[in-house]
Every structure is written in C-alpha cells, then in structure tokens.
Amino acid sequence: MWPLFASLLGLVIGSFLNVVIHRLPKRESLAYPPSHCPACSHRLSPWDLVPVLSYLALRGRCRYCGSPINPRYPLVEGLTGLLFLLAALFYPPSLEAFLVFAFLAFLVALAFIDLDTYELPDALTYGLLFLGLAASYFLSFPLSFRESLDGALMAAGGLGLVAGYGGLFLRRFREARPEVPVGPHQVHMAALFGALLGPGVGMALAFLTWALSARTGRPVVLPDRLTLPLLPVALLLAPALGLDPLESLKGSLLAAGGLALAGGLYWAFRPAPPEEEEEPVAMGYGDVKLLGALGAWLGLYAFLALLLAVFAGAFLGLLFRQRKLPFGPYLALGGVVAFFFGEAIWGAYLRFLGI
Numbered sequence: 001m002w003p004l005f006a007s008l009l010g011l012v013i014g015s016f017l018n019v020v021i022h023r024l025p026k027r028e029s030l031a032y033p034p035s036h037c038p039a040c041s042h043r044l045s046p047w048d049l050v051p052v053l054s055y056l057a058l059r060g061r062c063r064y065c066g067s068p069i070n071p072r073y074p075l076v077e078g079l080t081g082l083l084f085l086l087a088a089l090f091y092p093p094s095l096e097a098f099l100v101f102a103f104l105a106f107l108v109a110l111a112f113i114d115l116d117t118y119e120l121p122d123a124l125t126y127g128l129l130f131l132g133l134a135a136s137y138f139l140s141f142p143l144s145f146r147e148s149l150d151g152a153l154m155a156a157g158g159l160g161l162v163a164g165y166g167g168l169f170l171r172r173f174r175e176a177r178p179e180v181p182v183g184p185h186q187v188h189m190a191a192l193f194g195a196l197l198g199p200g201v202g203m204a205l206a207f208l209t210w211a212l213s214a215r216t217g218r219p220v221v222l223p224d225r226l227t228l229p230l231l232p233v234a235l236l237l238a239p240a241l242g243l244d245p246l247e248s249l250k251g252s253l254l255a256a257g258g259l260a261l262a263g264g265l266y267w268a269f270r271p272a273p274p275e276e277e278e279e280p281v282a283m284g285y286g287d288v289k290l291l292g293a294l295g296a297w298l299g300l301y302a303f304l305a306l307l308l309a310v311f312a313g314a315f316l317g318l319l320f321r322q323r324k325l326p327f328g329p330y331l332a333l334g335g336v337v338a339f340f341f342g343e344a345i346w347g348a349y350l351r352f353l354g355i
C-alpha cells in the first residue's frame with residue numbers, strides 16, 4: 001500500500017511542480033489564476049488535471065481548442081511519481097520519508113526550471129539548503145547537524161573555487177571586476193586564509209573586507225590573481241608549516257563555502273543592478289548554491305553527486321551536441337543517485353581499489 005500511496009502522491013505533487021516550474025521564474029502566483037490552457041486560456045476542469053491519465057485520455061490535446069499539450073506535463077508528473085516510489089522502497093512511512101519526498105520535489109523543480117531559464121531560483125536552492133539543515137538539526141536526519149552544515153559549506157566552497165579557477169583561466173588571468181560589497185573575491189580570499197589560519201579566521205577576515213566594502217562603497221578585496229594561485233601553494237606547504245594538510249583543505253573549503261552561501265543570501269535579498277558587460281564565467285553561482293544545498297542533505301557525498309553530474313553532463317552533452325548546457329539538471333540527477341546509492345557506489349569503488 002505504501003509504495004502505491006507514495007507513487008500517487010508523487011503524481012499529484014508532480015502536477016503541482018508543473019505549476020511551480022511554469023510560474024515561479026516569472027514571479028507569478030502559484031495559486032491564482034487557476035490552471036488554464038496556455039493556447040486558448042480556457043479554464044481547466046478537475047477532469048483535465050488528473051496527472052498523466054488526462055493527457056492520455058485527451059490524446060495530448062486540449063479538450064477545448066485541440067492544441068497539443070506539452071508532453072513535459074505528464075513527464076514531470078510521471079517522473080515525480082517514480083522518484084517518490086523509489087523513496088518509498090527505501091523509507092517506511094515516517095516523517096523522514098516525507099522529508100525525502102520534499103528533497104526530491106525541490107530537485108525536480110530546480111532541474112526543469114534550469115532547463116527552461118538557465119537559472120536556479122534562490123527561493124528553491126536556499127529552501128532546499130535550509131530544509132536540510134533544519135531536518136538535521138531537529139531530527140538528526142538525514143545527517144547529524146554537524147555533518148549537514150559541514151557538507152553544505154564544503155560542497156559550496158569546493159564548487160565556488162572550481163568556478164573561481166575556471167573564470168580566471170577563461171579571462172586569461174585578467175582580474176575580474178570585484179562586486180561591492182561581496183562577491184567571488186571574498187570567497188577566494190576566505191579559502192586562502194581558511195587554509196592557513198582555520199575556517200573561523202578565514203571567514204572573519206573575508207567578512208571584514210565585506211563590511212569595509214559596504215562602508216566605503218568601493219571594493220576592498222585582495223586580487224584573485226594573488227589569492228587563487230597562492231591557495232594550492234598554501235595547501236602544499238601546510239605540512240611544512242606544521243598544519244595537517246587535510247585540516248587545511250577542510251578549513252579552506254569551509255571558509256569559502258561560508259562566504260559563497262552568505263554572499264549568495266545577501267544578493268538573493270538585494271537584486272543585483274543590471275549587468276553592464278557579461279564577463280566570461282565557467283560556472284554560475286546558482287550551481288554553487290545548489291551543490292551547497294545538496295551538501296546539507298548528503299554531507300561529503302555531495303562531491304560524489306558533483307562527480308556523477310560532470311560525467312552525466314559530459315556524456316549527454318556529447319550525445320545531444322548542445323552548446324549551452326545548464327548544469328543544474330545534472331547536479332539534481334547526481335544528487336538523487338548519491339542520496340540513495342552513494343554508500344553503495346563508494347563501497348563498490350573501495351572494493352574495486354582493493355581497500
């Protein structure tokens with residue numbers, strides 16, 4: 001009964017996710033107006049809105065004007081139903097199971113919105129992040145709070161640094177225009193000082209430059225051309241400085257992630273002024289925030305999710321020969337696989353290595 005209930009719930013939630021995917025990027029209300037045909041605007045009756053079945057019964061056409069219905073609608077419903085079924089096979093009926101349903105619903109919405117708009121709305125990435133942190137804090141599920149917080153910061157910090165190095169290479173080592181009061185410059189600076197002085201001091205110094213930038217209205221930052229090349233040097237020299245190299249790496253990722261997620265939250269509430277010129281970026285900060293959110297649910301398995309996303313992206317990118325690829329759907333896919341099968345994959349990999 002439970003798997004059947006979960007699948008049906010997934011179909012219904014999937015139907016709601018179609019509304020979210022369609023309306024959230026346009027900042028439209030999710031409740032009003034009621035569902036209508038995008039072609040003829042005829043209001044849809046409950047009979048037109050039964051997940052998947054209505055689409056099949058109507059043979060993919062609007063009952064009122066005969067225009068084709070986008071097959072995406074039944075696809076999102078069916079996919080959500082299958083994902084909830086998968087969750088029901090792993091978790092018995094419980095509050096935990098419903099949290100996993102929420103995790104999956106957030107990822108479906110994020111994946112399809114990124115496909116449509118190349119954007120990952122802050123409401124959803126931070127919603128997923130804070131839900132993971134809150135669940136861990138109050139229920140110790142899916143992780144202990146410490147693992148959840150560390151996972152979120154290290155995952156966001158790791159991908160934030162990948163974005164930083166990627167951008168530096170793409171610009172051929174030209175300095176990026178610093179954002180006031182906070183931007184990637186503070187993330188890179190936090191990483192450097194986090195590696196040498198620990199995550200607390202790394203974050204504190206970066207927050208200090210953030211405050212000074214806000215106070216003066218000018219960028220108070222260390223150049224990327226200094227901080228990014230010095231970071232690997234600091235990590236390599238860590239043992240010579242009497243530091244544990246793994247602790248240094250952890251400190252650098254934690255501090256970078258703290259600045260990436262705090263800075264992202266700041267900009268979420270203060271929309272950036274219109275871009276004057278697009279600078280080449282290797283990876284958007286939307287992906288950084290999404291991987292941070294996955295870290296809150298997966299801990300260090302978020303890095304496995306990232307690896308799976310890179311492989312899936314490379315494979316499918318070659319398959320479809322698309323130039324501009326959103327990365328969010330691959331991260332979401334990697335996140336789902338790592339959530340359910342992460343330990344099994346990691347165990348199989350260790351056995352493969354013979355450890």
Ligand SMILES: [Zn+2]
Binds near residue numbers: 040042
């Ligand atoms: Zn119609």
